[in-house]
Amino acid sequence: MxxxxxxxxxxxxxxxxxxxxxxxxxxxxxYPVAPGYRLNVRSGPGTGYAVVRVLPEGSRVQIICQTSGTRVSGPYGTSSVWDNIGSGQYVSDAYVRTGSDGYVAPRC
Structure with a gap:
């Protein structure tokens, strides 16, 4: 050679x-959404905010930043952390497998 x-x-x-x-x-x-779940995407970090769309089963999300909001129980525990996945789009971290009970992205 x-x-x-x-x-x-x-x-x-x-x-x-x-x-x-x-x-x-x-x-x-x-990060993957919990298997078998369709996940509500809300306009703010809480269950009182409007649903702006629904993620289908098998979705993955990119977390831009995280903030606190309504406490939610889901397949990955109970959490008040909400993941911002886009402008005016939040999902409960209790439904996203981040591998952590705390923050994995900058705070919003």
């Missing part, structure tokens, strides 16, 4: 590694 071939092979490996890291980072930035 020539030096040029080794350099090309190393470049391909670097690209493959970079793509894997990017894919892993994207997956780590989103």
């Amino acid at each position: 020539s030096v040029d071939q080794l350099t090309d092979a190393a470049g391909e490996d670097e690209n493959t590694i970079a793509q894997a890291v990017t894919t892993t980072a994207a997956a780590a930035g989103s």
Whole structure:
């Protein structure tokens, strides 16, 4: 194998590694909704806010920031943490598998 071939092979490996890291980072930035649940997305951090849409079963969410709100019991415990997943879109953290009982994103 020539030096040029080794350099090309190393470049391909670097690209493959970079793509894997990017894919892993994207997956780590989103969290699954509890299996078997359709999740209400509300206009604010509480059950008194209007439902703006419903996430289908098997959804994943990206959490922009988190804040406190109405205390909710769900498959992942009881929590007053609400996840902001978009402008005017909040879901109860009790239905999102973040791997933590506390905050995993900046506070809103």
